[in-house]
Amino acid sequence: MKKMLGKRALSSFVSLMVLIVLVFFLSRLTGDPAALYLPVDASEAMRENFREIHGLNDPVLVQFGRYLSDLAQLDFGDSLRKARPAIDVVLESFVWTLQLALITMALVTVAAIIVGSIAAFNVGRPFDRFASVLSLIGASAPDFWIAIVGIVLFSVNFGWLPTSGTGTVWHWILPICVLFIRPFGLILQIVRGSMINALGSPYVKTARAKGVKNRPVIFVHTLRNAMLPVITVIGDQAAALLNGAVVVETIFGFPGVGKLMIDSILQRDFNVILAAIMVTAIAIFIMNILIDIAYALLDPRIRA
C-alpha cells in the first residue's frame, strides 16, 4: 500500500509539473494584462510601470523560473484582480465547489445504488425499463440546457427558487439538481449491470445452496461484490465535479473554482489560474487515493 502511494504521488507530481508548464506558457498567450487592468487612456509609461511591478517585462523563461522558485516556497503569487495571495482566492472558491461536489455525489451515490439495485431485481419489468430510459436521458442531456430550462421554469415562471448566487439553502437546489443528473444516469447503469452480474454469479448460487436467507444473500454476498466496479465510476464522476462544474457554476453565478477559473482566464489573472489548477489537481489526487483505499477495503484481492 505504501509503495503504491509513493508511486502514485510521484506520477501525479510529474503530471502536475507538465501541467504547470503548459498552463504557464499557454496563459501568457492570452495577451497582456496591462491592456485589461489599466484604463483605456493610460499612458505607455503607466503600462510600462504596471508591467514592471508585476514582473511581466522579463523574458517569459525568467518569469517561469521566478514562478517555480516562489512555488517551491509555497508562494503562489498574488492575484492581479484581487491584489491578494492567489492561493487564498482559490481556496475560498474551492471550499464552495467541494461542498457542492460532496453533497451532489453523496446524493447521486445513494440514489443510484437504490434505483439501480431495484432495477436489477426487476430486470425487464416496467420499473427497470423506466430506470434505463431515465438514466439514458440523464447521461446524455447537456447540462447547460437543463440549467437554463431549470431557471426558466422554477425561477422565472414559478418563482420558487433564486436564479443565481448563494446565501440560502434554496440557492443550492438548482445547481445540485443539474449536476446530479449526469452522474446519476451513468452510475445507475453501472450499478444495475453490476448487480445483475453479481446476482447471477456462482457465489450467490453457493449462498443459496447453503441455505442463506434472502436478505444476507443480497446485502452480504451480492452488494459488496457489485460495488467494486461502481466505486471507480463514482471516483471519475466526483473528479469531474471537483474540477469545477464550469458551465453550471457560471450559469448559476456560483462562486466555485470553475467559475473562478473562467473569470481568471478572461481577466488574465495568471497566478490564480495556476493556483486553481494545482489545488484541483491535488484534490483529485487525494480523491483517487481514497477510492483506491475503499477498493482495497472491499476487495481483498487488491490488498496483497
Next chain:
Amino acid sequence: MADHLLEVRDLSVRFHTVNGMVNAVNGISWHLDRGETLAILGESGSGKSVSASAIMNLIDMPPGEITSGEILFDGMDLLKASEEDRRRLNGKRISMIFQDPLGHLNPVYPVGWQIAETAMAHGRSKTEAYERALQLMERVGIPNAKDSMGKYPHEFSGGQRQRLMIAMALVLKPDILIADEPTTALDVTVQAEVLSLLEELQEETGMGLLLITHDLGVVAESADRAVVMEGGRIVESGTPRELYHNAQHPYTRKLLAAAPGKGEMRDGTQREAPILEVRGLKKNYGQFHALKDANFDLYAGETLAVVGESGSGKSTIARLMLRLEEASGGTVAWKGEDILTKSPKEMGKLRRQLQMVFQDPTQSLNPHMSVYDIISEAWVIHPDILPKAKWRGRVEELLEQVGLQPEHALRYPHQFSGGQRQRIAIARALALEPDLIICDEAVSALDVSIQAQVIALLGELRDRLGIAFIFIAHDLPVVRDFADRVLVMKRGEIVEQGAVRQIFEDPKQGYTQRLLAAGLDSDPDVQAERRRARLALAGA
C-alpha cells in the same frame, strides 16, 4: 411409497429462451439412498445438472418452469414445500458443491467465515459455527487450518478451494451431498485426492452422494450406480460394471467407444534429421522459473505430446517457440535456424510454417468475422500463398477437409457448436499449409464424443498431409492414443521423455508413475487396479 432417502419422480423442466421453449429434462426418475453414490453421467446439454438444481431450488423461474414430477426427500415433496422450508433444508440436510470452486466461493470474504456461515444460517451460534468450521478445515486437510480461516479464496490452490467447498457443504453433516463436476477443473493427481476425500467423508457420515459428471473414469472410480443422460432423458442405468461391459443403449456404447486411452499406441515415425531442436530453453518471471532448461527434438510428421499438471510450464514452451513471449535463454532451431534470434519481419514469414490451435475456440475466433474471413485472413497476411480468385474454392475445400460443409463459410462462429468451432480453428491453421501445428489443450474443453471426433480428424490430417504436431495436454488417455513421443513436465522441468509405449507401459520416473496412476479409466476393473497402484505409490 418406496422409502428412498431422495427420490426424483417423472421430473420435467423446461426453459423459456430466445429460441423458444427448451425441454431441459423430460420425465426423469432416479433415487438415492443413505451411504450410496449415484452418478449422473452425461455430456453438456444432456440436462444432467437440472435435477440437482431443482432439488436445491436453484432454478430461476422464469425462465425455468417445472412442468411435472415430484422430488421426495424423507417423504416430503420438495416441489410442494414452502420457500422457507426449502431454505432450511439447503446446507443443513442437502448440500451441494460445484465445478469451479474459485467462482463459487465469494471472493471478498475470508473462507473461515464462509464455512461458518452455513452453520450460522441455520441458527448455530457464532462460536459453535467457527469451531465446526475449524474442525472441518482440518478434516479436509487444509494446512494450518487455524490461520487459513482468515485467508481469502484466491490465496488457495484449486484443489484446496474444492476442499474448502466440501468443508462448507459438510459443516452440518447433511444427509445428502450433491457434487456437480467436482473434479473437472482439477489436475489428475488432485482429482484423485478429492475423490478419495469424498469417499472417506461418506464412510464417516453415511451420507448419500450424488455425483454429476461427464467422465466415465469418475463413474468407474466412485459410483455404486449410474444413470446415463442424453437430451434430457435417462437412456440407461446400472452399476458401473454393468454399464461398461453390457451397455444396451447406443448412446452409452458411443460414449464408451469415445473414451480415449483404449486404442492402439503408435510406434513412432521413421526418423531423419529433426526439424526442430530445442536446447536449454528457459523462461524466468523474476525469481520464478517457469521453464528450466528444456531440451527436446521433433521430427518431420511426428506427434510430440507435452503432458503435465497446471503450472508445469507446458504452455510456456509453446509460447516461447512461437515468440508470443521472449525466452530468457536457450535456442529453438527450426530446420537449422534459431527462431529466437529472428527479426520481427523474418519471424512473420516463419509463422506461416508454425501454427497454433488454442483451447477455447469461442475466444480464439473473432466473433465479428465470418468463417470465410477467419480462414482467408491468413492469405491476406501471406499474399504469396494463394491468388485471391482461388480463395473461395480453397476455403470450401478446407471446410470439407475438417468435416464441415462448404456453405458454412458464410456463417459466424456463434452459430456453431464447440466442436465445430474447434474444426474452424483447425481449418484456419491449415490454410497456411504449416509444417507444424501446436495444439494447446485443443480438445480439453470438448465433450468426450466430440473430443474423439476432433482427435480422429487431427490423426487423419497428420497421416494425409504429414504435418508434425506438438500436442499439449493434461489428459493422459488422449495422449496415449494420439502421440508418437511424450514429454512429461513438472514444475518447469522435463522429468521424463520417451516413446509413448515406453512412457505408458514402463514409466521410469516416480512422478510419471504417479501421474499415470492418478488418471481414471472408464473400465471399473482396470480402475480398481489402478487405484490399488495409486494407494501403493502414496504409501511408498
